[in-house]
Amino acid sequence: MVQLTVDIGGRPGIDCRGFCSYCYFKHAQELPPFGCKYCLQFTKGCDYCSRSVQEKYSGFLPLREVAENVLSDLQRLSGDLTRITISGGGDPSCYPEFMELVELLSSLEAPLHIGYTSGKGFDNPDIAEFMVEKGMTEISFTVFSSDPSLRRKYMHDPTPEASLEILARLASKIDVYSALVILPGINDGEKLTETVMWLESVGVKGLILMRFANTSNQGLILNNAPVIPGQTIHSVEEFAEIVRKVRDITTMRVSGTPLCDPDLQSPFILANEAEILGKLPTITKRAGVITGSIAAPFIKKILDQRGGENQVIQVEKEIADLIIIDDLKRLPISDLPETLIIPGRSFVHIREAEEILSSDGNVRTIIRGPDMLTADGETSMGMTRDEVLELELDGFRTLINLINQWGN
Numbered sequence: 001m002v003q004l005t006v007d008i009g010g011r012p013g014i015d016c017r018g019f020c021s022y023c024y025f026k027h028a029q030e031l032p033p034f035g036c037k038y039c040l041q042f043t044k045g046c047d048y049c050s051r052s053v054q055e056k057y058s059g060f061l062p063l064r065e066v067a068e069n070v071l072s073d074l075q076r077l078s079g080d081l082t083r084i085t086i087s088g089g090g091d092p093s094c095y096p097e098f099m100e101l102v103e104l105l106s107s108l109e110a111p112l113h114i115g116y117t118s119g120k121g122f123d124n125p126d127i128a129e130f131m132v133e134k135g136m137t138e139i140s141f142t143v144f145s146s147d148p149s150l151r152r153k154y155m156h157d158p159t160p161e162a163s164l165e166i167l168a169r170l171a172s173k174i175d176v177y178s179a180l181v182i183l184p185g186i187n188d189g190e191k192l193t194e195t196v197m198w199l200e201s202v203g204v205k206g207l208i209l210m211r212f213a214n215t216s217n218q219g220l221i222l223n224n225a226p227v228i229p230g231q232t233i234h235s236v237e238e239f240a241e242i243v244r245k246v247r248d249i250t251t252m253r254v255s256g257t258p259l260c261d262p263d264l265q266s267p268f269i270l271a272n273e274a275e276i277l278g279k280l281p282t283i284t285k286r287a288g289v290i291t292g293s294i295a296a297p298f299i300k301k302i303l304d305q306r307g308g309e310n311q312v313i314q315v316e317k318e319i320a321d322l323i324i325i326d327d328l329k330r331l332p333i334s335d336l337p338e339t340l341i342i343p344g345r346s347f348v349h350i351r352e353a354e355e356i357l358s359s360d361g362n363v364r365t366i367i368r369g370p371d372m373l374t375a376d377g378e379t380s381m382g383m384t385r386d387e388v389l390e391l392e393l394d395g396f397r398t399l400i401n402l403i404n405q406w407g408n
Contacts, residue, residue: 002079005115006070006105009061010090017094017120020144021154022181022212025055027224034221034324035349037368044349053347054222055089063097067104074108081108087115094121099130106134113138116179118155119163128169138175140208141167145180145187146198154186171203177381179208184232188242196250206253206381209246211239217293219322221347236294236318243377255377258294258319264385267374268298270392274305279393281400283308285407287339289369289399290328292320299373302396310403311337321345325352333360339406340364341399344371367406370398 010016012025019026031054033045040046050056061069074081084105086092092114095101098121105112112135119141131139143164144155151160170176178199182188187195199207213219214226214233234242236259243256247263255261270277283303288311291299296314303310313336315327323346333356340357342348346368353366373395375388383391 001082002077003083003085004070004073004077004081004108004110005085005087006066006101007061008066008086008088008090008092008095008101009057009059010088010095011057011059012055012089015057015060015088015090015094016118017091017158018156020118020142020156020181022183022227024213024220024227025222025224026227028054028222029224030054031223034347035352036347037344037371039349042351044352049347057089060088060090060095063100063104066101070105081110083113084108084110085113085115091116091118091121093117093119099127102131102134102136109135111135111137114140116140116142118142118157119166120155120157122166123159123162125162125165125169128166128173131170132173136170136174138177139170140177140179141170143167143178143180143195143199145191146195147187147191150187150191154183167204168202171199171205176204177206177208178204179210181210181212182234182239182242183212183228184234192242192246193249196246196252200250200252204252206255207246207250208378208381209239209243209254209256211236211256211258217316217318219317219319221322221324253381255381257377259377261375261377261380261388264380264383264388266380266385266388267376268295268302268392269374269385269389270396271298271301273389276389276393277302277305280306280396281404282306283310283400283403285404286310286337287341287367287403287407288313288337289403290315290323290331290340290342292317292323292343294318295320295373303400306400308403310407313340323348325349325356328353328356331357333357333362333364336364338362338364338408339367339403341367341369341402341406344369365406367402369402370395373399 013019033050035044036049038048148160151157240259247254300312320343
């Protein structure tokens with residue numbers, strides 16, 4: 001499959017008609033580069049961990065610049081184009097030249113997809129028919145609630161009735177996947193049931209429930225916690241139970257992030273598949289595997305079944321991909337083994353991690369692990385159970401091979 005991503009730029013909270021009340025980027029502070037897997041060996045900081053992760057765009061890109069970038073990207077692709085995805089730091093529905101952009105991309109005669117929109121920039125319901133006519137085949141639409149008053153209050157949508165009408169019209173013609181950030185006491189409970197029933201009635205294909213994050217250990221790494229002072233939050237298990245209950249009342253595809261995907265029993269299907277686990281290499285050496293608090297019990301269960309005496313070390317941060325150097329500074333390093341494997345996509349520079357985790361005088365080797373060991377709810381939504389299993393087997397095979405190569 002040959003896919004093209006069209007970046008339109010834009011700034012969260014500015015190029016989207018204002019921050020939603022629950023937005024991850026609300027109150028975000030200017031921060032020095034985190035460090036990441038893309039940084040040079042002796043240099044902490046690159047475009048990804050300094051600009052991209054903080055969505056530091058200067059604004060929406062002019063259509064002419066977007067078109068030039070598309071042409072440049074097309075010249076580097078080989079094979080027939082199978083999918084075009086529109087994305088950016090701002091909301092595509094708020095892009096000033098949205099209709100012209102869609103018109104331009106439709107000339108490439110490949111299915112169009114919007115990776116995310118709140119719909120807040122769409123005021124005329126007829127835009128739905130225009131998108132379908134121009135080749136839009138899939139859209140991910142944040143709904144929050146089917147109650148217009150809740151959309152208006154918490155998403156700051158000036159025309160919530162129009163946005164919901166557009167979602168309904170699109171769902172009757174193309175694949176629409178809806179996302180709901182769940183605010184306890186606001187759009188959960190009976191309100192959530194009403195929204196789920198409405199989404200199913202208009203033809204939405206799938207639903208991703210997203211737990212509201214309000215603390216640094218939940219993943220707010222831009223020095224911006226709390227997003228909503230005093231707002232209660234669901235525990236991981238409380239949220240997973242909500243996802244399961246929603247799955248029981250609808251025929252739509254349902255998943256949740258950070259947990260769970262009831263249809264696939266993911267993440268970490270392997271933890272309960274002893275026979276399939278036998279396909280993984282046997283662990284022959286010892287190393288420490290640093291991860292987030294959600295993944296840690298699953299990883300330990302899987303590694304324990306492949307032998308060895310490996311130490312799974314969880315930080316306070318729940319999500320492994322969002323681990324930063326501050327999380328490593330809080331570890332009691334005197335008990336750490338000589339070889340440590342950190343998550344592949346964590347925002348940590350290897351050299352800095354080596355300095356921090358060797359500060360007790362014991363030199364420790366830090367290895368960056370595989371990018372993914374499983375699929376979260378957002379990723380698994382478009383996957384089969386076999387595809388998730390294959391992803392997990394690849395990830396854990398790589399992890400075990402790293403343990404056997406670098407461990408003691």
